[in-house]
Each structure stands twice: as structure tokens, then as C-alpha cells.
Amino acid sequence: xxLIAAWLLVLLTAGAACAGGPPEVVxxxxxxATDAVHPGQAAKLAVLxxxxxxxxxxxxxxxxxxxxxxxxxxxxxxxLKVEKVVYPRGKSVKFDFLDSPISVYxxxxxxxxxxxxxxxxxPGAYTLRGTFRYxxxxxxxxxxxxxxxxxxxxxxxxxxxxxxxxxxxxxxTIHFK
Amino acid sequence: MKKGKVLxxxxxxxxxVVGLFFVNKYWITPATTKAAKASGEFPQAPQFQLTSLSxxxxxxxxxxxxxxxxxxxxxxxxxxxxxxxxxxxxQNKYGSQGLVVIGVSMDDGPAPVRKFYxxxxxxxxxxxxxxxxxxxxxxxxxxxxxxxxxxxxxxYAKHEGLTDLSFFETEIKELLAVPPDRKVxxxxxxxxxxxxxxxxxxxxxxxxxVPGVDVSKLSPAELKEFEKLxxxxxxxCGCGFTVLKCRQVDxxxxxxxxxxxxxxxxxxxxxxx
Numbered sequence: 133x134x135l136i137a138a139w140l141l142v143l144l145t146a147g148a149a150c151a152g153g154p155p156e157v158v159x160x161x162x163x164x165a166t167d168a169v170h171p172g173q174a175a176k177l178a179v180l181x182x183x184x185x186x187x188x189x190x191x192x193x194x195x196x197x198x199x200x201x202x203x204x205x206x207x208x209x210x211x212l213k214v215e216k217v218v219y220p221r222g223k224s225v226k227f228d229f230l231d232s233p234i235s236v237y238x239x240x241x242x243x244x245x246x247x248x249x250x251x252x253x254x255p256g257a258y259t260l261r262g263t264f265r266y267x268x269x270x271x272x273x274x275x276x277x278x279x280x281x282x283x284x285x286x287x288x289x290x291x292x293x294x295x296x297x298x299x300x301x302x303x304x305t306i307h308f309k
Numbered sequence: 310m311k312k313g314k315v316l317x318x319x320x321x322x323x324x325x326v327v328g329l330f331f332v333n334k335y336w337i338t339p340a341t342t343k344a345a346k347a348s349g350e351f352p353q354a355p356q357f358q359l360t361s362l363s364x365x366x367x368x369x370x371x372x373x374x375x376x377x378x379x380x381x382x383x384x385x386x387x388x389x390x391x392x393x394x395x396x397x398x399x400q401n402k403y404g405s406q407g408l409v410v411i412g413v414s415m416d417d418g419p420a421p422v423r424k425f426y427x428x429x430x431x432x433x434x435x436x437x438x439x440x441x442x443x444x445x446x447x448x449x450x451x452x453x454x455x456x457x458x459x460x461x462x463x464x465y466a467k468h469e470g471l472t473d474l475s476f477f478e479t480e481i482k483e484l485l486a487v488p489p490d491r492k493v494x495x496x497x498x499x500x501x502x503x504x505x506x507x508x509x510x511x512x513x514x515x516x517x518x519v520p521g522v523d524v525s526k527l528s529p530a531e532l533k534e535f536e537k538l539x540x541x542x543x544x545x546c547g548c549g550f551t552v553l554k555c556r557q558v559d560x561x562x563x564x565x566x567x568x569x570x571x572x573x574x575x576x577x578x579x580x581x582x
Contacts, residue, residue, distance in 0.1 A: 198385055
């Protein structure tokens with residue numbers, strides 16, 4: 133079994149963008165809960181991360197003190213302030229190399245962010261950039277800590293223009309309180 | 310109908326995994342081992358000098374004549390942590406016969422490593438590693454990665470990922486049994502060895518402005534010209550960078566490495582004949 137797992141690691145490594153390097157096992161993108169945002173108002177953003185099958189990344193609040201937590205960080209943006217980041221609850225998984233289960237993220241996860249748009253933000257298109265930082269392992273090896281960039285296109289609309297909900301299915305599953 | 314398709318998919322999946330298992334077991338690994346031997350030898354372990362956590366010099370050259378287990382690991386790596394008590398045991402059991410275990414931590418800083426060293430009663434030198442050291446050993450893409458170096462200074466095995474202690478022990482006994490002045494004939498790896506040759510790099514390649522390519526034969530003017538040439542070539546790996554930029558930002562990329570090496574050979578031929 134371990135031989136097959138090792139082989140899968142080799143295959144995934146071979147499939148990396150730059151073949152031969154560490155495999156890129158996480159991809160991330162960001163979406164908003166509305167089609168635009170209003171000056172001086174709150175806005176919701178979700179970072180959607182996809183973790184390759186066979187790999188896991190650590191919970192934002194890892195079960196063991198030596199594990200590197202998953203974190204979302206935003207670049208500073210003049211018109212926006214990130215007020216809160218909400219991480220999902222991890223899944224408890226038992227690995228051969230540990231005595232007890234640990235909380236990890238597998239598959240697809242959604243990290244929510246509450247943003248505050250500056251009152252003086254002018255209508256127009258903006259980009260919010262950030263990084264999704266993680267450290268991945270499979271059941272027999274670990275990859276170095278890594279980060280993947282993401283960006284969200286944000287349109288500031290005049291307060292007189294009503295906002296339309298977007299990505300409602302995604303935001304229904306994120307508990308911001 | 311839908312059930313039938315799912316069943317076919319599952320069966321196909323099983324066939325692929327089983328196929329890979331046998332391809333690895335009976336074709337790729339023996340072919341690699343054979344290639345390594347046919348091409349002459351197992352590679353010489355790249356030399357390095359580090360300072361251990363306790364301040365002592367860790368000079369690989371000084372261990373010539375001994376069998377070295379070189380372990381790249383990190384405190385944040387669960388599979389690495391589970392292997393280490395086994396390495397402590399091996400050092401205790403075979404140290405007097407000539408085994409030296411060396412730990413190279415890929416942590417960002419020494420503080421957690423010092424704590425781990427003390428908590429786990431490690432009895433062998435541990436030093437902080439670097440990407441450049443990893444590059445000398447062919448790139449350390451996953452942890453743990455462990456090399457077994459014979460008394461003659463050659464790398465005989467590379468284990469990527471958590472490996473059964475008994476595999477290391479079998480290989481160590483085999484390597485210890487060969488006197489320092491004799492070559493290891495027909496070394497048999499006990500466990501899983503990566504299905505590729507054990508690749509190493511030279512310091513000139515690692516420290517090059519074009520990482521991975523030894524440009525020491527070029528004059529400063531030629532080097533500038535060569536660098537310019539690589540900035541005009543798009544990297545074939547799909548990263549969107551030029552070959553030079555790809556080498557500099559991701560020295561582990563094998564596609565840019567091959568492109569840079571090919572370009573270097575052509576350049577050398579056109580300038581030096």
C-alpha cells in the first residue's frame with residue numbers, strides 16, 4: 133500500500149506545472165456575495181480552495197502545536213479593510229504516523245471574509261489580492277509550506293444602485309457569526 | 310445503465326492502480342537500478358559543511374569510511390517525526406560499527422528543532438539545511454527524504470516519504486559489511502527507491518546565476534550574452550516566465566533546467582567550438 137502511495141506521490145510530482153518540482157496541491161480563487169459593493173458598507177468574500185485528492189492541509193487551528201496552520205492573508209488595499217476571516221471546521225482524520233486523529237482540511241474548503249468598504253471609495257473596478265498559505269501532507273510524506281495567490285475583482289457601485297446577490301450557494305455554507 | 314458505467318469506472322481504476330504497482334515493481338525500479346550501475350556507478354554524495362545545533366562542524370568529507378544516513382526532515386512533518394526514534398535506535402545499535410546518522414532540518418529556524426532534539430533525545434548531529442543543500446541532492450520535494458551513503462562516499466539509496474525502519478536497517482547492514490576500500494557490488498535496495506536515478510548537482514550548478522547550469526566556462530561577456538539568450542526563450546513548463554526567470558524562481562523545475570542546459574550546450578558549441 134505504501135509503495136502505491138509513494139508511486140502516487142511520484143506521479144503527482146510529475147504532473148506539477150514545472151515537472152520535477154514539488155507538486156502544487158492547492159488552488160484558490162475568491163468570489164463575492166454580491167455583484168458589487170457600496171462605499172461605507174460591509175461586503176462578504178469567500179476564498180475557495182481546492183486540495184488535490186490524497187493530500188490534506190492543516191486546520192487553521194491545528195490539533196498539534198508543531199503543525200503549520202492554514203491561513204488566508206490579504207494584501208493591503210486602499211479602499212477595503214478586512215474585518216474578519218472565518219475558517220471552516222476541519223475534519224478529524226487518523227493517520228498512520230500519528231497516535232490520535234488530527235483536524236485537517238481535505239477536498240474543497242471555503243474561507244469567509246468580512247470586508248468594510250471605505251466610505252470614500254469611488255465607484256469603479258478594483259482588485260483585492262491575497263494568498264492562501266498552507267502546508268500539505270499525504271499519508272506518508274509532507275511538502276514544504278507553500279502559498280497560492282488569489283485575487284478578487286471588486287466593483288464599487290454608487291449607493292443608489294441596488295446590489296444583486298451572487299454565489300448564494302457558497303455563502304449559505306459560511307457562518308460569519 | 311448508470312450503475313454499469315460506474316462499475317466499469319471502478320474496475321478501470323483498480324486496473325490502473327494495480328498496473329502501476331507492477332510497472333513499478335517489475336519494470337521501472339529494476340531498470341533504474343540497472344541504469345545507475347550501467348552508467349558506471351551510484352553517484353558520489355555532494356560534499357557539504359554545516360554547523361550542528363550544538364555548534365560542531367558537520368563535514369561530510371570527515372565521515373568518509375563510514376556509512377552515513379542523511380535525513381532531510383522538519384519538525385512540522387508528522388512522518389519525519391515518527392522516523393526519528395528509529396534513527397536514534399540505529400545510531401545506538403550500529404554507531405560502533407561505523408554508522409553515522411546526520412539530520413538536516415528544513416525548518417525555517419532552529420528554535421523548534423532544538424526543542425525537538427532535546428525532547429526526542431536525539432543522539433546524532435542535526436544541522437539546519439537550505440534549499441541550496443537540497444538542490445545539491447537533486448532537490449528535496451517532500452519530507453522526509455533520506456539518503457544512504459556508503460563507506461566509499463556514494464549514494465546507494467534514496468527514500469522519499471515515511472519508510473519502514475527495517476528497510477533502512479537491511480541496507481545499513483549491507484553497506485557496513487563492505488570495507489572502505491572496496492566498492493559495494495550489487496547493492497540491493499531493501500525498500501522503495503524513487504523510480505528515477507539518484508540525481509545530484511555540483512556546487513557550481515547550484516550557485517550559478519542560471520541555477521542548475523555550470524556556466525563557469527563562460528567569460529563575463531559571454532555569460533551576459535547567455536543570460537540574454539535565456540530571457541528571450543519562453544519556459545516550456547507553462548509558467549509564463551522566460552527560461553532564465555523560471556530557473557531563478559523555481560530551481561526545482563526540470564523543464565526549464567533541460568531547456569537551459571540544451572541552450573548552454575548550443576551556446577558553448579557556437580562560442581568555443
